[in-house]
Amino acid sequence: xxxxxxxxxxxxxxxxxxxxxxxxxxxxxxxxxxxxxxxxxxxxxxxxxxxxxxxxxxxxxxxxxxxxxxxxxxxxxxxxxxxxxxxxxxxxxxxxxxxxxxxxxxxxxxxxxxxxxxxxxxxxxxxxxxxxxxxxxxxxxxxxxxxxxxxxxxxxxxxxxxxxxxxxxxxxxxxxxxxxxxxxxxxxxxx
Amino acid sequence: xxxxxxxxxxxxxxxxxxxxxxxxxxxxxxxxxxxxxxxxxxxxxxxxxxxxxxxxxxxxxxxxxxxxxxxxxxxxxxxxxxxxxxxxxxxxxxxxxxxxxxxxxxxxxxxxxxxxxxxxxxxxxxxxxxxxxxxxxxxxxxxxxxxxxxxxxxxxxxxxxxxxxxxxxxxxxxxxxxxxxxxxxxxxxxxxxxx
Amino acid sequence: xxxxxxxxxxxxxxxxxxxxxxxxxxxxxxxxxxxxxxxxxxxxxxxxxxxxxxxxxxxxxxxxxxxxxxxxxxxxxxxxxxxxxxxxxxxxxxxxxxxxxxxxxxxxxxxxxxxxxxxxxxxxxxxxxxxxxxxxxxxxxxxxxxxxxxxxxxxxxxxxxxxxxxxxxxxxxxxxxxxxxxxxxxxxxxxxxxxxxxxxxxxxxxxxxxxxxxxxxxxxxxxxxxxxxxxxxxxxxxxxxxxxxxxxxxxxxxxxxxxxxxxxxx
Numbered sequence: 001x002x003x004x005x006x007x008x009x010x011x012x013x014x015x016x017x018x019x020x021x022x023x024x025x026x027x028x029x030x031x032x033x034x035x036x037x038x039x040x041x042x043x044x045x046x047x048x049x050x051x052x053x054x055x056x057x058x059x060x061x062x063x064x065x066x067x068x069x070x071x072x073x074x075x076x077x078x079x080x081x082x083x084x085x086x087x088x089x090x091x092x093x094x095x096x097x098x099x100x101x102x103x104x105x106x107x108x109x110x111x112x113x114x115x116x117x118x119x120x121x122x123x124x125x126x127x128x129x130x131x132x133x134x135x136x137x138x139x140x141x142x143x144x145x146x147x148x149x150x151x152x153x154x155x156x157x158x159x160x161x162x163x164x165x166x167x168x169x170x171x172x173x174x175x176x177x178x179x180x181x182x183x184x185x186x187x188x189x190x191x
Numbered sequence: 192x193x194x195x196x197x198x199x200x201x202x203x204x205x206x207x208x209x210x211x212x213x214x215x216x217x218x219x220x221x222x223x224x225x226x227x228x229x230x231x232x233x234x235x236x237x238x239x240x241x242x243x244x245x246x247x248x249x250x251x252x253x254x255x256x257x258x259x260x261x262x263x264x265x266x267x268x269x270x271x272x273x274x275x276x277x278x279x280x281x282x283x284x285x286x287x288x289x290x291x292x293x294x295x296x297x298x299x300x301x302x303x304x305x306x307x308x309x310x311x312x313x314x315x316x317x318x319x320x321x322x323x324x325x326x327x328x329x330x331x332x333x334x335x336x337x338x339x340x341x342x343x344x345x346x347x348x349x350x351x352x353x354x355x356x357x358x359x360x361x362x363x364x365x366x367x368x369x370x371x372x373x374x375x376x377x378x379x380x381x382x383x384x385x386x
Numbered sequence: 387x388x389x390x391x392x393x394x395x396x397x398x399x400x401x402x403x404x405x406x407x408x409x410x411x412x413x414x415x416x417x418x419x420x421x422x423x424x425x426x427x428x429x430x431x432x433x434x435x436x437x438x439x440x441x442x443x444x445x446x447x448x449x450x451x452x453x454x455x456x457x458x459x460x461x462x463x464x465x466x467x468x469x470x471x472x473x474x475x476x477x478x479x480x481x482x483x484x485x486x487x488x489x490x491x492x493x494x495x496x497x498x499x500x501x502x503x504x505x506x507x508x509x510x511x512x513x514x515x516x517x518x519x520x521x522x523x524x525x526x527x528x529x530x531x532x533x534x535x536x537x538x539x540x541x542x543x544x545x546x547x548x549x550x551x552x553x554x555x556x557x558x559x560x561x562x563x564x565x566x567x568x569x570x571x572x573x574x575x576x577x578x579x580x581x582x583x584x585x586x587x588x589x590x591x592x593x594x595x596x597x598x599x600x601x602x603x604x605x606x607x608x609x610x611x612x613x614x615x616x617x618x619x620x621x622x623x624x625x626x627x628x629x630x631x632x633x634x635x636x637x638x639x640x641x642x643x644x645x646x647x648x649x650x651x652x
Contacts, residue, residue, distance in 0.1 A: 015317055017311070020329065020332075022319075023317040023319060026317060041409065042313065042315075043313070043315040044280050044283065047276065047280075047314065047315070078465075082465055082469050083391050084391050084393065084394050085465070085469075086392050086395055086508065087284075087391065087393055087396070087398055088394060088409075089394065090398070090401070111437065111464070111465060113466075114465050115435075115464040115468055117435065117446070119443065129440070138614075141614070141617060141618070141619065144619070148619060151619075151623075151624050151625055152618075154624075154625040158625070179634065180632065181633040182630065182631070184631075185627065185628040185629040185630075186625055186628065187625075187626035283397050283400075284393050284394055286396060288397070313401075
């Protein structure tokens with residue numbers, strides 16, 4: 001979600017195989033410098049892709065002698081996914097960050113073959129995406145301060161996850177401003 | 192319907208695997224060891240398609256031992272988990288993937304910490320305090336959820352394992368012929384008497 | 387793009403057979419149109435992207451630039467229209483640099499159809515290609531399998547029937563620029579209102595002989611969201627927090643200090 005000079009990215013912490021919950025500590029949000037990537041979908045591909053992007057952003061950092069910016073990273077994600085057009089990774093990625101040069105907030109989402117969905121307001125993905133669309137569409141408002149954005153994104157996530165049997169088991173929220181990142185673990189239902 | 196269980200306690204990891212080797216409706220062997228020693232402080236337990244399991248476990252064993260010999264440094268638990276996961280994820284993209292699920296029990300001599308990783312044939316890896324593959328998970332997870340404490344001793348761990356074993360023998364539809372139990376700690380890997 | 391990797395194809399078939407659901411790609415269940423007028427050509431598109439019955443993007447861009455004066459509207463699998471367009475655009479630029487000539491619409495069309503034919507329809511891009519070049523103004527369409535059409539007016543996508551109804555009844559030979567713009571936006575609106583796969587706004591692009599192409603992003607916005615009746619802002623402290631970590635981003639400055647000369651052993 002985008003706020004006033006800030007962005008937030010959040011995810012639940014469940015890893016399960018069908019109905020059986022396996023872990024309540026499976027983080028799906030990764031950071032590459034000041035760019036954040038959320039990955040939902042097949043857990044194996046989530047790990048594989050997070051490792052691929054760690055490799056690619058590290059190579060970028062060495063070649064360019066600077067960190068990758070959100071817009072650039074979004075195109076890296078897109079081309080990496082489209083490379084596997086006819087044998088895709090089963091993921092639903094979202095990118096969030098603040099451009100360190102322009103200080104503009106940036107978020108976007110992708111489908112599994114890398115079509116970018118640029119949005120001004122919010123992006124959702126995962127098994128609870130239908131519920132999240134509903135929550136965000138009603139609860140979101142533009143230009144929220146970081147603290148208010150935290151409440152809005154947390155409530156959107158928590159309430160959407162409560163209407164999805166496969167989501168929940170803890171949640172984590174990152175609120176990103178240009179010089180500070182706050183990571184919070186939320187208290188959530190455990191059923 | 193093999194049983195593979197792992198419990199991480201304060202300074203070690205306990206691994207339990209069923210002794211029965213079954214094919215179809217027959218139990219072919221009652222002394223089957225579903226584990227392989229990867230190096231001095233790392234043990235792998237496995238289940239899955241028969242044939243694939245031992246092939247895969249011994250492939251990992253050979254590669255990890257080769258690394259130890261070449262580099263004169265043994266791979267640490269997290270490195271082994273990362274390597275094994277990578278191999279399974281790669282295998283999944285091949286013509287005939289290994290259908291093997293594993294538990295990795297290890298003790299890191301550098302940090303002096305035990306480690307338990309669960310990896311399935313899709314390449315899903317999680318590091319957990321206690322873990323089980325297959326149907327055994329459905330019967331044992333509730334017991335472990337209830338009784339597990341992170342600062343338990345090996346004996347405490349074995350006591351919970353006893354409860355799990357009892358539950359499994361009463362609820363599982365076939366006799367799994369008991370469990371082999373192994374402990375991985377600072378001193379290496381040892382088998383313990385369990386019955 | 388050094389060729390597409392089929393690495394995961396077999397794995398996914400295996401996964402699908404094992405009963406794992408296959409995720410859906412975004413498609414631009416779309417209305418796109420194009421129409422010629424004397425001295426130029428107009429193309430237009432709606433701005434809705436869907437994934438199944440869900441509206442994935444309410445204001446996406448379906449008008450792509452192949453070269454400064456050749457534009458194209460895309461329908462079908464969103465990622466495919468995006469990527470095939472970017473690829474051809476880049477090859478067109480290289481081609482025009484090596485030939486020292488402005489790129490032609492037929493060249494773009496040929497490159498597109500040969501690429502799409504090679505992939506036997508698996509790249510799901512349905513495009514309306516239009517533009518002006520030294521030989522005049524042109525309007526074409528390409529299907530995913532590689533077949534192409536020429537015409538004074540074209541429509542493609544799930545809303546193409548609604549749009550074509552408007553084009554067929556209102557198009558005439560001596561249309562001027564304003565008339566063509568009106569006809570195209572009317573045709574898109576037919577899609578927006580009558581086709582479920584299309585919606586939101588009208589994007590438009592006008593290409594005139596001897597002039598720069600002009601993109602009218604959100605030319606019409608007949609579906610502006612109403613101001614919300616009340617705010618759902620939550621009071622600070624509503625959400626219970628278990629743990630908080632704060633990371634401060636700091637600038638690290640590196641300074642290289644040059645000494646007189648490097649010391650070397652004799």
